[in-house]
Amino acid sequence: MAFEGLTERLQNAMKRLRGKGKVTEADLRETMREIRLALLEADVNFDVVKDFVKTVRDRASGSAVLEGLNPAQQIVKIVDEELTKTMGEEAVPLNKSDKIPTIIMMAGLQGAGKTTTVGKLANKLKTENNARPLMIAADIYRPAAIDQLVTVGQQIDVPVFELGTNVNPVEIVRQGLAKAAEDHNDYVFIDTAGRLQIDEQLMQELADIKALANPDEILLVIDAMTGQNAVATAEGFDNQLDITGVVLTKLDGDTRGGAALSIRAVTGKPIKFVGQGEKMSDLDVFHPDRMASRILGMGDMLSLIEKTQREFDEKQSQELAEKMRENNFDFNDFLEQMEQIQKMGPMEDIIKMIPGMANNPALKNVQMDPKDIERTKAVVYSMTNQERENPDILNPSRRRRIAAGSGRPIHEVNRMIKQFGEMKKMMKQASNGNMSGMEGLMGGNMPGGSKLGNLAMKRMSRQLQKAKKRRNKKKRK
Incomplete structure (x- = not known):
């Protein structure tokens, strides 16, 4: 991580x-x-x-x-x-043209994840902004590059313009832009060629595409795992193309983080997005303040909240909140929430976004087996509807039957039911605005004790206030 x-x-x-x-x-x-x-x-x-x-x-x-x-x-x-x-202080949004289409040129070395990032960004705009993007396949050199983009396009239901590998990339872009104008696409992504290293031929081709397309945004895709080389790559592309922003990929890999901390300071160009994961939804806006909180082990509650909002059904969430307030949360709700949580990614990554948990000794180097959730679900599936809706009736004989039905040891069933009860109490407290039970969790395992926990909470409060102001400003526009 x-x-x-x-x-x-x-x-x-x-x-x-x-x-x-x-x-x-x-x-x-x-x-x-x-x-x-x-x-x-x-x-x-x-x-x-x-x-x-x-x-x-x-x-x-x-x-x-x-x-x-x-x-x-x-x-x-x-x-x-x-x-x-x-x-960089603040998140920097994508540049947007006054007239359609907004043209986004993607550049980067081979292996940085450029083609995948094109798909992730097109998918993000489509799902969050109801955009109608077009992707242009202008990488005619890398084996199967065009096929990869076409496959990505099919996966996210976004059209791809391609003319094969025997047409000059500049001509492909020219015809692709004409197609976008004809179909009234509001965003165009140009997937350009990469090389193993910066060379004159590559830069000339990219310069020619830039001169033709006059892009509103030139995003450089960089592999975060390359460390100092990432900064050198950013400088090289920026000197030749005057890039407008950076996308850092593989931030979930075994990376030391130096690129994220160096690129803005060295090039003056903002990191606009970060890629963490293989799914098409695994692309996030880069927030410097949230990243600083994560680096210092103070969590990143805002990103966790946004991630939850993306993955959880709004109506279901409202119904859940009501059940929590009335203390009617049962095993059917628990099952539903586990299935939603599975969509959000590895549990250890989610937990570390909670203030104070990133360096909790009990969670150090934790690797949560996805099968654990499946085992827990098996226990719930082995309950009758009456037992799921009324956990208080789970007496020893019922628990033994559930253990036999799920193939899990009786002590494991007992532990899970006990944890469910404790979680239910905590959820009711939180829904009523009582966070006193969380204070020790937020600060107990951090240097400086609860004082640092308080700092994390204050930081989260400031972030939430900023987000609220941004939302209100957006609504006024």
Whole structure:
């Protein structure tokens, strides 16, 4: 998972400040040394690291922070703010043309996931904005590139314009744009050729396509796992094409995160999207503030909320909220929610988006077997309708029958029923606005204890307020 190494190192760097009423200059120097090493190990650009550490040290020095209340919390807050600033402060939306179509040119080296990203972005616009995109297959060199785009197009029900591999890419783009105008497509994606490395022939072809298409957006697709090479690639393409933004792919891979922390600072160009997963829905808007929270182990509740809203049926969610308030949540609802959760991705990734859980020792290196959910579902399926609707009647003999029917040990059935009861209580508390039971969870396992948990909650509150303002602004428009 992305940033795990960096998150752990940064958390360890902050631990030495934990519980100190006063932080000395020596404490600060040692902490900044650890932060510098953590960033360098994450393959962050050296100049970016140097500037970052200097800025944090300058802001944290002096009696206002070192001798103030909660100095450790204040220093974490400064690190959080500077991480956000390094990655670009705010999410940057796609450029949009005043007249249709909006033309988006996609560029990148071979193996970065460019063609898949074209499909993910076209799918995102189609499903979230009711857009009518067209994808142009202009990569005539890579074996099966056109076939791959056609397959992606069929998968997401988006048309693909292609003329095979014997036509000049510039001519393919010219005819593709004419087709888009004829069919009134509001977005056009140009899937250009890549190379194993930047060369003159590639850049000339891309420059010719740019001159013809006059794109509103030139997005560079970069493999996050390439570290420092990702920054060099971004600089090379930017110098030749003047890119407008970056899409980072494979952020869910075994990556150290250096590219995300370096690209904006080095090139001045924003990261607009990040790809995490193989599904066509696995593309997210890049929010620097949320990413900083995740790096510092403070979770990312806003992204989790948005992910939930995408995957969960709104009517079902309202009915569930009502059942939670009335304490009528039963095993049928539990079964339904498990099936919805399975659509959201690996459970360990979801849990780590909750503030305070990213570095919970009990969850460290956890790998939740997807079969566990299937086993739990088997237990529920072995209950009668009466038992599902009224869990209170599950006496020992009923539990033994359920264990036999599901093929699970009796202790496993007992544990699951007990956990269901505890979850039901917590859900009722949360639905009534009582979060007191969550406070220990949010802060108990974080450096700085509940103080850092509070910082995470305050950060989440600020994020929610920003999101609300953005929504209101969008409605007014």
